[in-house]
Amino acid sequence: MSHLKLSFEIWPNMPWGRLEICGPASNSWGDKSLEWCVERIAEYGYEGFDVVYPKIMELRPNEYDDEVKKVRAAMTKHNIAFSSIGCHTTFVTPRYFDRENGIAKFKKAIDAAADMGAETVVTLIGDGYYDPPLYNLMTRKEAWNQVVTATREVADYAKQYNIDVSIELIQGTIINDIRSTLKLFEDVDRSNVYCCVDVGTFYTTVKPKMPIKQAIQKLGDRIRVVHVKDEVGFPNIMQSQHVWFGGGFVDFEEMADALKSVGYKHYNSVEWEAWQAGGLYGVGEPSGIGLNDFDRVAVEAKEYLEENGWGKLK
Structure with a gap:
């Protein structure tokens, strides 16, 4: 049985650029270059890395090509894979211009994936449906049609580069359970569209409806990337408090056992979000004080996961 390959996600400072659930947060790697982060992740023994797209967007046009070369050189030097780009963007909204801009942004992330050698680009279905409550402004049928047509468009664009599109199953969006994910695959009907499994979401949102192993087995080989985090649920629709x-x-x-049972072979990304300022409805820890020392996170998260069946076989 193959092992569960671990990767580590690279975040910029202030990743969402606004002062809502996360605040103007900073982490200890936030001001470091992509190349520096990749080198560091390789030193800590990870087999892959992932990048939150605003980290790439920070590169100025005159810096971009040089940084691409440096990242690819570091990948070759350390035999480390670029697992995914996380580009959360707008597919569902009554505002046509926001949707067009969201799709265009995702295509730019695909371009970056092609340039840098990333294997898939991930998005949740923004701007939600249940949270924020877009059902007050559009019918479920309208929202679903927007999901399907946007996903087809970006999948067809990605296909020319042999890149996959991964849709993250997550609370608050219209893709928030196994049934809706499988229906998405059927309606979109594109071979390069997969699911991103967020481990925290599966225990706060999927498990109340279905046992974990059953859920993973239903998705089977349509899982393309796994975000690894711990999470607790609060009595609000997002239930998104990372610990x-x-x-x-x-x-x-x-x-780990569930993923191994379906022969999952792609990367499992340590996605430590709780460094961002929290609060009752926030992303971070309930205390509002998140660990932002990414060197500690990289070391201790890997140690913890290896103790629980992830990572290289001992």
């Missing part, structure tokens, strides 16, 4: 590994609802051994 340090071992402090939440996730059973990491159970999830």
Whole structure:
């Protein structure tokens, strides 16, 4: 049985550029170059890395080509893979111009993936449907049609570069359970469209409806990337409060066994978001104080996961 390959996600400072659920957060790697981060991740023994797209967007036009060369050189030097780009963008909205801009942004992330050698580009279905409550402004049928047509458009664009598109199953969006994910695959009907499994979401949002192993087996080989985090649920629709590994609802051994049972072969990204300022409705830890020392995160997250069945075989 193959092992669950670990990768590590690179974040910029202030990743969402606004002062809502996350605040103007900063992490210890936020001002470092992509090349520096890749080198560091390789030093800590990860097999891959992932990048949140605003980190790439920070590159000025006159810096971009040089940084692409440096990142590719670091990948070759350390035999480390570029697992995914995370580009959360707008596919569902009554505002046509926001949707057009969202699709265009995702295509630019695909271009970056092609330039840098990333394997897939990930998005959740922004701007939601249940949170924010777009059902007050558009019917479910209208929203679903927007999801399907946008996903087809970006998948066809990505196909020319042999890049996959991964749709993240996540609370608050119209793709928030296994049934809706499988229906998306059927309606979009594109071979390069996959699911991104967020481990925290599966324990706060999927597990109440379906056992974890059953959910993973239903998705089977349509899982393309896994975001690894711990999470707790609050009585609000997002239920999105990330906590340090071992402090939440996730059973990491159970999830590891479930992924191994379907022969999952792609990367499992340590997605540490809780460094961002929290609050009751925030992304970060309930205390509002998140660990932002990414060197500690890279070391200790890997240690914890290896103890629970992830990473290279001992």
